[in-house]
Amino acid sequence: MTADEYRTALQSILQAHAQPALDRLHAIKRSLPEQARQLMVGIHPGQSEEGFFAVMVHLDGPDLYVLNKAIAPHRSLFEVRCMDGQMQPNVPVFDPHEPAFSVNDVIVDTCMEWVESLWQRLGGVGLPAVVFGEEDYGTIESKSLLP
Numbered sequence: 001m002t003a004d005e006y007r008t009a010l011q012s013i014l015q016a017h018a019q020p021a022l023d024r025l026h027a028i029k030r031s032l033p034e035q036a037r038q039l040m041v042g043i044h045p046g047q048s049e050e051g052f053f054a055v056m057v058h059l060d061g062p063d064l065y066v067l068n069k070a071i072a073p074h075r076s077l078f079e080v081r082c083m084d085g086q087m088q089p090n091v092p093v094f095d096p097h098e099p100a101f102s103v104n105d106v107i108v109d110t111c112m113e114w115v116e117s118l119w120q121r122l123g124g125v126g127l128p129a130v131v132f133g134e135e136d137y138g139t140i141e142s143k144s145l146l147p
Contacts, residue, residue, distance in 0.1 A: 001092060001094075002100075002101070003101035003106050006092060006101075006103070006106050007106050007109075007110050009091070009092055010091065010092075010106070010107065010110045010111075011110055011113075011114070013089055013090075013091055014078065014110065014111065014114040015114075016089075017078055017089065018114070018117075018118060021055070021077040021078055021118055022118050022121055022122060024057075024074040024075075024076070024077055025057075025074075025077070025118060025119075025122050025125075026122065027071075027073070027074040028057055028071045028074045028075075028125065029122065029125045029126075031070055031071055031074070032059075032070075032071070032125060032126075032127065033059070033061075033066070033067050033070045035061045035062050035063070035066075035067060036059045036060070036061045036067055036127060037060050037061040037127070037128075038059070038060040038061070038127055038128045038129065038130070039057060039058075039059055039060075039125055039127050039128075039129040039130075039145075040057070040058045040059075040060060040129070040130050040131070040132060041055065041056070041057055041058075041077070041115050041129070041130070041131040041132070041145070042055070042056050042057075042058055042131075042132055042133075042134055043055050043107065043108045043111040043112065043115075043131070043132070043133045043134065043137075043138070044056060044134045045103075045104035045107045045108060045133070045134065045135070045137050046104075047135075049094060049102065049103040049104050050093055050094050050095075050103070051080065051087070051091050051092055051093045051094050051103060051107075052080045052081075052082075053078075053079075053080055053104075053107045053111070054076060054078065054079040054080070055076070055077040055078040055079070055111055055114075055115065056075050056076055056077065056079075057071060057074070057075045057076075057077065058075075059071060077115070077118075078111075102137070104133075104135075104137040104138075105137055105138055105139060107137070108133030108134075108137040108138030109133075109138050109139055109140070111131075111133075112131050112133065112138060112140065112143055115131045115145070116131065116143065116145065119131075119145045119146065120146075123146075124145065124146045124147045125147070126147055127147055128144070128147055129144070129145035129146075129147065130142050130143065130144055130145060131143050131145060
C-alpha cells in the first residue's frame, strides 16, 4: 500500500465516524468549564507505526485534572484498538518494517484535515483551539482552529 492509498482509505474511515465525533465535540462545547483557556485536539499515533492511533481532546488552564475530567466522557473523538484480535475500526495495519513511508506522518496529516472539517461544521467552541500531532509526527507541527 502506498502513502496515497493509505491516506484515501483512512479518509474514508474517518468520514464514516465523523458524526459521532461531531456529537462529542458538541457535548464538549456544552460542558466546557469556565476555567478552560484553550482546547487542543491531539493526534496520538502509536510509536511502532503499525496503524494504531487516537484523536483526543485536551483542555488547558488551571488544574488540568479537573478541566479534563469535566469533558472525560467525550474526549475521545476516534481511537483504533485491537479487540478480540480485530482492529476496531478496521483500519489498515502495517508491519513497521515494510512501508516505504511514515505511517504516523500520514495518520497525523489526514487526521488534522478531518479535525479541521469537523471544527468548521461545529463552528468552534468560543476558546482558542489547536490541533497537533504528538511526538512531532506529521508534516505540520500544529494548526490553529477558529474559536
